[in-house]
Amino acid sequence: MRDSKKQERQEKILLEALRLFTEKGYFNTSVSDIQAALNLSVGTLYNYFKNKEAIAITLFSNIENCLYEALCEIERKHLDTAGRCKAIVHHLFDTTERAPASMQYLFYTKHREFMAVEKSVFASLPFLKMKEMVIQGQQRGEIRDIDADVALVALFAGPMRMISLRIDNILERPLPTYLDESWECAWRSVKAV
Amino acid sequence: MRDSKKQERQEKILLEALRLFTEKGYFNTSVSDIQAALNLSVGTLYNYFKNKEAIAITLFSNIENCLYEALCEIERKHLDTAGRCKAIVHHLFDTTERAPASMQYLFYTKHREFMAVEKSVFASLPFLKMKEMVIQGQQRGEIRDIDADVALVALFAGPMRMISLRIDNILERPLPTYLDESWECAWRSVKAV
DNA sequence: GTCTATATGACGATAGAC
DNA sequence: GTCTATCGTCATATAGAC
Numbered sequence: 001m002r003d004s005k006k007q008e009r010q011e012k013i014l015l016e017a018l019r020l021f022t023e024k025g026y027f028n029t030s031v032s033d034i035q036a037a038l039n040l041s042v043g044t045l046y047n048y049f050k051n052k053e054a055i056a057i058t059l060f061s062n063i064e065n066c067l068y069e070a071l072c073e074i075e076r077k078h079l080d081t082a083g084r085c086k087a088i089v090h091h092l093f094d095t096t097e098r099a100p101a102s103m104q105y106l107f108y109t110k111h112r113e114f115m116a117v118e119k120s121v122f123a124s125l126p127f128l129k130m131k132e133m134v135i136q137g138q139q140r141g142e143i144r145d146i147d148a149d150v151a152l153v154a155l156f157a158g159p160m161r162m163i164s165l166r167i168d169n170i171l172e173r174p175l176p177t178y179l180d181e182s183w184e185c186a187w188r189s190v191k192a193v
Numbered sequence: 194m195r196d197s198k199k200q201e202r203q204e205k206i207l208l209e210a211l212r213l214f215t216e217k218g219y220f221n222t223s224v225s226d227i228q229a230a231l232n233l234s235v236g237t238l239y240n241y242f243k244n245k246e247a248i249a250i251t252l253f254s255n256i257e258n259c260l261y262e263a264l265c266e267i268e269r270k271h272l273d274t275a276g277r278c279k280a281i282v283h284h285l286f287d288t289t290e291r292a293p294a295s296m297q298y299l300f301y302t303k304h305r306e307f308m309a310v311e312k313s314v315f316a317s318l319p320f321l322k323m324k325e326m327v328i329q330g331q332q333r334g335e336i337r338d339i340d341a342d343v344a345l346v347a348l349f350a351g352p353m354r355m356i357s358l359r360i361d362n363i364l365e366r367p368l369p370t371y372l373d374e375s376w377e378c379a380w381r382s383v384k385a386v
Numbered sequence: 387g388t389c390t391a392t393a394t395g396a397c398g399a400t401a402g403a404c
Numbered sequence: 405g406t407c408t409a410t411c412g413t414c415a416t417a418t419a420g421a422c
Contacts, residue, residue, distance in 0.1 A: 006387095024306075025303065025305075025306035025307075027220035027306065028306060030414080030415055030416080031415075031416065031417085032414095032415075032416090040388085040389095041388060041389050041390075042389090042390090042416090042417080042418095043387085043388060043389055043390080043418085043419095044387070044388050044389075046416095046417070046418080047387065047388075051416075051417075052415095052416070052417095108303075109303075110218065110301075110302075110303065112218075113217075113218035113220065113221060114218075120361040120362075120363060122358060122361065122363055123363065146374050146377075146378070147371065147374055149355075149358065149363075149364060149371075150351075150355070150371055150374045150375050150378060151378075153351050153354045153355055153358070153375070153378075154351045154375070154378035154379070154382075157350040157351045157353070157354035158343075158346050158347045158350045158351065158382070160350070160354075161346045161350035161353075161354075162342075162343070162346055165315060165342065165346070168313040168315065169313075170313060170315055170316065170342075171342060178340065178342075178343060181339050181340055181343045182343050182346075182347070184339075185339070185343060185344075185347035185382035185383060186347070186382065188381050188382045189347070189351070189378035189379065189381045189382040190378060199405095223396080223397060223398080224397075224398060224399085225396095225397080225398090233406085233407095234406060234407050234408075235398090235399080235400095235407090235408090236400085236401095236405085236406060236407055236408080237405070237406050237407075239398095239399070239400080240405065240406075244398075244399075245397095245398070245399095
């Protein structure tokens with residue numbers, strides 16, 4: 001079978017798995033659920049992925065890489081810390097509206113419960129990049145001289161909680177409508193006086 | 194059997210379940226795990242709880258009520274919004290150090306995946322109480338006039354994220370050592386100018 | 387590569403003796 | 405109330421035909 005065809009089918013499996021994992025949870029989703037939803041046989045599915053966990057891992061890795069690259073691009077485009085961080089929040093809000101399942105899976109899933117993954121999400125590449133920016137912001141005097149972890153959390157925990165509220169359907173309006181107010185709060189909390 | 198004896202045993206079951214649920218996750222914990230850890234038989238365990246889900250529900254309800262009462266007491270003791278909210282953060286930090294499993298179970302568990310619970314955690318009694326305080330703070334002019342959800346999140350999302358980092362062993366120091374800096378960030382983000 | 391059929395095992399829950 | 409033994413179910417994963 002052509003490589004592109006194979007890759008396309010793999011993509012479909014990942015997409016359906018993402019939908020089910022976020023909708024019902026990893027443990028409430030059986031391999032049969034995925035297979036049946038795609039009109040594939042079990043055998044075929046196992047031909048594409050070693051096991052259920054492998055699907056979850058590939059999914060996570062793909063989304064994580066995608067976010068990391070977006071952060072790197074933001075870093076290149078914006079040179080000041082405030083601009084960078086606001087752009088990050090903007091990107092996260094936008095992505096949540098466009099692809100809520102991806103955000104939910106990346107941020108609001110207890111991966112350790114089903115993936116043999118060593119580190120917490122907050123030790124992952126995207127978060128390290130964000131921390132890097134914050135520390136640089138402190139060195140440049142743009143951000144107050146407080147504990148770096150506290151500053152990182154003060155900047156991004158609010159927006160990220162807004163995302164989880166939106167995913168849980170507690171916020172009525174789309175996230176971008178909260179961008180300015182939410183960002184204003186975040187920046188006030190850490191900006192140098 | 195005496196009522197107190199029965200209640201004591203029920204308490205032990207809940208405690209062990211909490212330990213296992215937070216350590217391995219609900220789905221990775223079997224009823225046998227709980228029973229074996231306590232040297233009880235399956236039959237006995239099912240005599241105390243209708244099923245596995247009932248254990249999870251009772252646990253959640255207990256912890257939730259406990260937090261709610263603490264919030265009410267804080268509300269009585271402190272009259273200004275800043276004092277109230279800082280006391281809440283203090284209480285959450287302290288509780289996390291004393292009983293991390295309780296906090297982890299209440300805040301960082303996807304209850305909907307295994308409990309037939311209608312509402313999100315953020316629509317629960319403790320969070321409604323916190324929102325109430327924030328709105329009152331806005332009416333009194335202590336908190337800036339911004340969207341109430343944004344203000345609520347700006348105040349508490351940071352400290353709550355610190356809690357999750359601590360639970361995930363990413364923060365080295367105990368939470369109370371971060372209290373002042375973390376609270377300062379939160380309050381700066383919403384206080385009236 | 388894709389399918390059907392099935393092996394294997396675990397888990398939740400119950401039955402029934404004591 | 406407490407125990408042991410067991411039932412029914414379902415999920416993951418594999419075997420083997422095509």
